[in-house]
Amino acid sequence: MNPAIVIVAFDRPHSLSRLLHSLKHAYFSExxxxxNIPLVISIDQGGDKTxxxxxxxxxxxxxxxxxxxxxxxxxxxxxILSCGELVNEFGSIIMLEDDLFLSPTFYDFAAKALEFxxxxxxxxxxxxxxxxxxxxxxxxxxxxDDGYDNWYFQFASSWGQAWTANQWxxxxxxxxxxxxxxxxxxxLPNDIAAWKESSWLKYAIKYLIETDKYFLYPRIxxxxxxxxxxxxxxxxxxxxxxxxxxGAFNHPERINSGRPLYFSSLDDSGSVYDAxxxxxxxxxxxxxxxxxxxDLLLAQGLETLKPGSKLPHGSKLVSSASLPFxxxxxxxxxxxxxxxxxxxxxxxxxxxxxDLNRKAPIKRTKEGAFYSFxxxxxxxxxxxxxxKDKISDKFNILK
Numbered sequence: 001m002n003p004a005i006v007i008v009a010f011d012r013p014h015s016l017s018r019l020l021h022s023l024k025h026a027y028f029s030e031x032x033x034x035x036n037i038p039l040v041i042s043i044d045q046g047g048d049k050t051x052x053x054x055x056x057x058x059x060x061x062x063x064x065x066x067x068x069x070x071x072x073x074x075x076x077x078x079x080i081l082s083c084g085e086l087v088n089e090f091g092s093i094i095m096l097e098d099d100l101f102l103s104p105t106f107y108d109f110a111a112k113a114l115e116f117x118x119x120x121x122x123x124x125x126x127x128x129x130x131x132x133x134x135x136x137x138x139x140x141x142x143x144x145d146d147g148y149d150n151w152y153f154q155f156a157s158s159w160g161q162a163w164t165a166n167q168w169x170x171x172x173x174x175x176x177x178x179x180x181x182x183x184x185x186x187x188l189p190n191d192i193a194a195w196k197e198s199s200w201l202k203y204a205i206k207y208l209i210e211t212d213k214y215f216l217y218p219r220i221x222x223x224x225x226x227x228x229x230x231x232x233x234x235x236x237x238x239x240x241x242x243x244x245x246x247g248a249f250n251h252p253e254r255i256n257s258g259r260p261l262y263f264s265s266l267d268d269s270g271s272v273y274d275a276x277x278x279x280x281x282x283x284x285x286x287x288x289x290x291x292x293x294x295d296l297l298l299a300q301g302l303e304t305l306k307p308g309s310k311l312p313h314g315s316k317l318v319s320s321a322s323l324p325f326x327x328x329x330x331x332x333x334x335x336x337x338x339x340x341x342x343x344x345x346x347x348x349x350x351x352x353x354x355d356l357n358r359k360a361p362i363k364r365t366k367e368g369a370f371y372s373f374x375x376x377x378x379x380x381x382x383x384x385x386x387x388k389d390k391i392s393d394k395f396n397i398l399k
Contacts, residue, residue, distance in 0.1 A: 001115045004038040004090035006083050008097045011047030015098040020058050022102040028062055036063035042083050046073045077200040087168040094162045099226045103244045106222040110162045113216055116263045118164050124213035125167050128160030130221035132242045134277045136191050137289035140374050141277050142337040146270030149261045152214040153273045156204035160223030175203045190295045220245040279339040287319035288338050298323050315356040318342055322365050326358035333373040
């Protein structure tokens, strides 16, 4: 499978130049180049005119290069949706927003992952980005390593993603039917439901939840995100930067011979996560980051649940939050990633198995110990320095 590469650009000439630089230095096998890989650069109307010049001057030697210069302003959601429709022309696509940077072997991974998932209707797409940060809890995240090169996440990707025609069209049809609806409830994190209407991603995530589909994610990332200032961010962020797979960077002959990738099917995977970044394969509902119980208002008891809220299955919940229910047992905060403590039934303190059918007085957890688990090197002086810089940045205080 030789997917087309589709780049989504608007008003960030430096970002586009950086992405194209990484694309120029990516590896493509002789088989790839013989198959003709189309490159489409789609530019929304109303941005910096330099963006078009950069796209036009970029030399692409692996096939057709097409520039789509839209005549009117589309906005991010409609721009993404229009670019996605190109899958019906090419059969499969890799979509890249302009603030990304590519691993040299991104194309090999995407093509093989698309081929592997093309006949499984439970897979809604491919991510090239591998999350290392829980964007809701603002804490590090790491999926359990099950020995494969991939894991599964009920969370669509917007930082490098790929679809077959079937995968994209299933989402596009659903999105068109539900456009403009209130998406909250039934397993969608409140943070996502509150995203602006200009977000296409919140529809894509809700689609996965409603249809019980997953994105296949890489174990090591093939894109990283500069999160440059743009439609959804007033300033550049570094928190989404993650290590890239370099493959055989210094041995291109190994790239051309093709590194074997060992993919698990959804049935065989030991690493499957819901939209809250919580492990779906453990015997209890997981709330290790405390966000799910917050959204369900469990700290106030079950009577406060909003209509349409999704109750944890089996009325047993493992959470780091302090909740008004009987504690059945406790797990420690020692093994990493955090869900390994539950998987290996490691006793201790920090994570609690609650019986949601039995109310009990709240016993407060030690939040400091919880955060120290994720940031073991933090001490008073480092915390003070971080706080000082945050205050300086917020109020533009000169140092």
